[in-house]
Structures are given as C-alpha cells and as structure tokens.
Amino acid sequence: MEHAVCEEIGRFVIEAETNRFPGSDERYFDDPLIGFATATDPLFTEYKSVIGKFHLTPGELVSASTPNESWAPATVICWVLPIADRTRVSNRSETIYPSRLWAQTRNFGEQFNTALRRHMVTWLTGKGYFAAAPQLMPAWREMPETAVGIASTWSERHAAYAAGLGTFSLTDALITPKGIAHRLGSVITDLKLEPSQRPYRERRANCLHYREGTCGACIGRCPVGALSREGHDKYKCRSYVYGTIPDAVSAEYGVQAAGCGLCQTKVPCEGKIPAGRDPYPA
Ligand code: SF4
Ligand code: SF4
Numbered sequence: 001m002e003h004a005v006c007e008e009i010g011r012f013v014i015e016a017e018t019n020r021f022p023g024s025d026e027r028y029f030d031d032p033l034i035g036f037a038t039a040t041d042p043l044f045t046e047y048k049s050v051i052g053k054f055h056l057t058p059g060e061l062v063s064a065s066t067p068n069e070s071w072a073p074a075t076v077i078c079w080v081l082p083i084a085d086r087t088r089v090s091n092r093s094e095t096i097y098p099s100r101l102w103a104q105t106r107n108f109g110e111q112f113n114t115a116l117r118r119h120m121v122t123w124l125t126g127k128g129y130f131a132a133a134p135q136l137m138p139a140w141r142e143m144p145e146t147a148v149g150i151a152s153t154w155s156e157r158h159a160a161y162a163a164g165l166g167t168f169s170l171t172d173a174l175i176t177p178k179g180i181a182h183r184l185g186s187v188i189t190d191l192k193l194e195p196s197q198r199p200y201r202e203r204r205a206n207c208l209h210y211r212e213g214t215c216g217a218c219i220g221r222c223p224v225g226a227l228s229r230e231g232h233d234k235y236k237c238r239s240y241v242y243g244t245i246p247d248a249v250s251a252e253y254g255v256q257a258a259g260c261g262l263c264q265t266k267v268p269c270e271g272k273i274p275a276g277r278d279p280y281p282a
Contacts, residue, residue: 002193005120006034009079012119018112021104028109029081033178035163035196039073039188043162047155052146056139056153058188062132064139071130074192077120078156078163079185081113082178082271083261091181091265096223097249098260105183106259113183120187131189134159149234156184164196166273167206171218171263172232175206179271181264208268208276215274218263227263 009032013019019027037043039058047055056064058073083105090099098106117133124131134140134154143151157174160166163186166176173180200206208215209229219227224244226237241260249258268274 001191002036005036005077005191005193008123009034009077009116009120012116013081016112016115016119018115019109021101022108026086027084028087028105028112029183030084030178031082033080033082033165033176035078035160035165036193037076037078037159037162037164038195039076041162041195043158047158051148051151051155051158052143054141054143054146054153055151055155055158056134058134061134061137061139061154061188062130065132065137069130071190073130073188074190075188075195076159076163077187077189077193078160078165079116080160080165080174080176080178081109081116081183081185082176083109083181083183085271088181088265088270091261092270094262094265097245098258098262100253102261102265103249103253103255103258106261107253107255107257110183110257113185117185117187124187124189124191127191129189129191131187131191133185133187135185150238154186156186159186160184161203162198164198167200167202168204169207169218169269170209170216170229170231171227172234173264175269175273177273179264179273180267180269181261181271206269206273208274212276214276215268217267218269221263221266223262 013032044057087101087105091102121131121133141153160174166174169175204210224236224240226233245258
C-alpha cells in the first residue's frame with residue numbers, strides 16, 4: 001500500500017485544478033515528497049518535552065477528537081509540497097513584502113493543501129481504513145503563549161521530521177531534499193505502512209548554521225530582524241507576517257493570508273539541502 005498512497009498523493013497534486021494559479025496551467029506546487037512515521041514512534045511522546053505537554057500524540061488526537069470512535073492510529077502519512085520554481089524566483093527579488101505569486105501560493109495553495117488532506121482522508125476511508133487530518137480535527141488548537149512561543153497541538157513540521165522528510169533550521173522551518181520553500185501536510189490512519197528512514201545525523205543537520213557554523217543568509221533576508229545566530233523570534237515574525245504584510249498587500253493581491261518567505265528564498269537551502277563544506281548526507 002505504500003506505493004498506492006504515494007501514487008494517489010502524487011496524482012492529486014498533478015491533476016487537481018485547485019493546484020493551479022487562477023486562469024493558468026501553472027501549479028502552486030511541484031511533485032511532492034512523501035514519508036511515513038509509525039504513529040506510536042517514541043518521537044511523538046518526546047515532542048511533549050520538546051514542544052510542550054499540550055502537543056498531542058496521534059492516539060491522543062484521535063481519542064480527543066472522536067471519543068465515540070475507537071480506532072488506534074498506525075501510521076502518520078506526511079507530505080512536502082515544494083513551492084514551484086517560478087514562484088520562488090519571483091520572491092528572490094523582494095526585500096520587504098512577498099511577491100504576488102508567493103502570496104497567492106500561501107493563500108490558495110494552502111487551500112489546495114487542505115483539499116489534499118480531505119482527499120486523502122476520503123480515499124483511505126473509501127478503502128476501509130480510519131483516517132483523519134490532524135489540522136482538521138477538533139483537537140487541533142493553536143497555543144499562542146507557550147515556553148517555545150506560538151505553537152499548536154500538532155506540528156506538521158515535527159510530523160514531517162519523524163517521517164524522514166527533513167530537519168529543522170535557523171528559521172525553524174524544515175529543510176527537505178527539495179528545500180525549505182514548501183507547505184506541509186499530514187493524515188493519520190490505522191493503515192499500517194512501513195516507516196520511512198530518517199537519514200539525518202541530528203535534528204538540525206540540513207542547516208549550514210547548525211551543521212558547520214556558516215551561512216546565516218536567512219538572517220539578512222528578514223526585513224524585521226526576526227532572525228539572528230541565536231535563532232528565530234517567533235513573535236516578531238508573526239506580527240510582521242500576520243499583521244504588517246496583509247495590511248500592506250492583501251487587497252492588492254486579492255488574498256487574506258500572504259505569508260512572507262523572504263528567508264526561504266535567495267538562500268542556499270531554498271530548493272535543496274545545501275552542500276556546504278561537508279556535503280550531507282555523506
Ligand atoms: S539560509 Fe543558511 S542558515 Fe538559514 S536556514 Fe538556510 S542553511 Fe540554515
Ligand atoms: S518569515 Fe519573514 S518575518 Fe518571518 S523570519 Fe522569515 S523573513 Fe523574517
């Protein structure tokens with residue numbers, strides 16, 4: 001079934017009209033990367049120490065969201081939707097606000113990502129399995145004030161890390177084999193699938209800053225100083241991304257959410273794992 005799941009996600013990404021810019025054949029997202037994590041992987045329990053007690057395991061999500069259904073999740077299916085080349089290129093020349101293509105991808109592309117979550121739940125359910133998308137479950141909640149800043153009861157990034165799809169970075173975003181400019185999604189199911197390998201030495205290995213103390217290109221890309229060698233100031237970033245930017249460009253671009261992505265473009269990790277001095281994986 002691993003192959004069938006990958007094929008179905010890939011088919012939907014290629015064929016869905018909702019993965020296309022308005023009036024165009026061009027896609028928001030290139031072909032996806034897909035990974036599987038075991039739902040009972042100890043990492044999901046460890047995340048309670050790393051992120052906070054409020055972060056739920058797959059089993060807790062199910063029991064909190066659907067108390068009348070008793071099913072035990074076996075697998076977390078995760079995907080990376082790489083942002084199309086033309087959109088990434090358009091954002092490279094921006095220095096204050098995101099490009100129109102980037103903003104449309106953040107707004108309409110994420111709507112497609114939600115459609116993909118719903119589609120995979122329907123597809124799995126149609127094959128006789130239980131399935132649910134954590135971000136669409138009643139137990140999904142944003143947690144604005146936590147020890148790690150703004151967080152939620154389910155982190156798509158941490159799920160993707162568990163599924164072998166990439167590692168964390170100075171910006172907190174995941175650097176995958178197709179880079180850092182992407183959207184992530186996941187679905188949990190009782191279908192048992194072979195878990196993907198995690199081909200990394202440690203949790204931030206794909207970022208040159210953590211791997212060899214170099215780079216830092218993302219720091220200079222941030223217009224509000226939310227990035228430094230000390231890390232990512234989530235509050236400063238969020239205030240800019242969800243306040244200043246939409247106020248400035250939403251009406252002009254015809255979107256509600258515009259994103260930012262300046263620190264994800266014109267950087268060595270934009271579309272790949274950066275090689276650095278010590279190419280990785282070796
Ligand atoms: S630009 Fe460099 S320092 Fe910043 S996240 Fe990418 S690899 Fe890491
Ligand atoms: S998303 Fe924008 S505001 Fe946030 S850290 Fe990156 S460049 Fe700065």
